[in-house]
Amino acid sequence: GEDVEQSLFLSVREGDSSVINCTYTDSSSTYLYWYKQEPGAGLQLLTYIFSNMDMKQDQRLTVLLNKKDKHLSLRIADTQTGDSAIYFCAEIPDNYGQNFVFGPGTRLSVLP
């Protein structure tokens, strides 16, 4: 069945890079997404990547996609305390019905 996996926790020092990893199961997924959730709030779309791309860069964010291994990563350069949040990756296993499948989320803690 469809399953998206992520590590649950990550701690980094302020100013370092953070790398959050995700593995997904459905090779037919055409778009893969990263969302950020701050405490007590909804999910905010951070970035996405189309499946025919290997990499996408957006300011401090870099998304890498390895379709062969079904592995997605989000790199945050120069991590700040404001980046502390839960990060979810998500796939859409088919193109009908928009039934997103979310990972369990990675809680990023940024230490001063």
Add this chain to the structure above:
Amino acid sequence: DGGITQSPKYLFRKEGQNVTLSCEQNLNHDAMYWYRQDPGQGLRLIYYSQIVNDFQKGDIAEGYSVSREKKESFPLTVTSAQKNPTAFYLCASSIAVWTGGAHNSPLHFGNGTRLTVT
């Protein structure tokens, strides 16, 4: 500004009572969704609707009901039949996808309602 509004932010109910969570959007999106979030778990889909007057069950629909009488509104009722209703509930919307092929139609989320049932 366009967005999704969920109300209230916090809701407290006694066991055995039905409770309705509100979700309104002014993004002109056709599709709307309800998710449940529990600590340490991803989001689980309760119900979704791609068009007015139509909705489909998600993965955990038991004990919940919805209606979609207007495009802008998708209220969720948590009934007394829901065994473990205490959770964080998230409403989302997106452009509906009706055809195959690649479509970038991300979900846009409200700020959630935290329901506590005692």
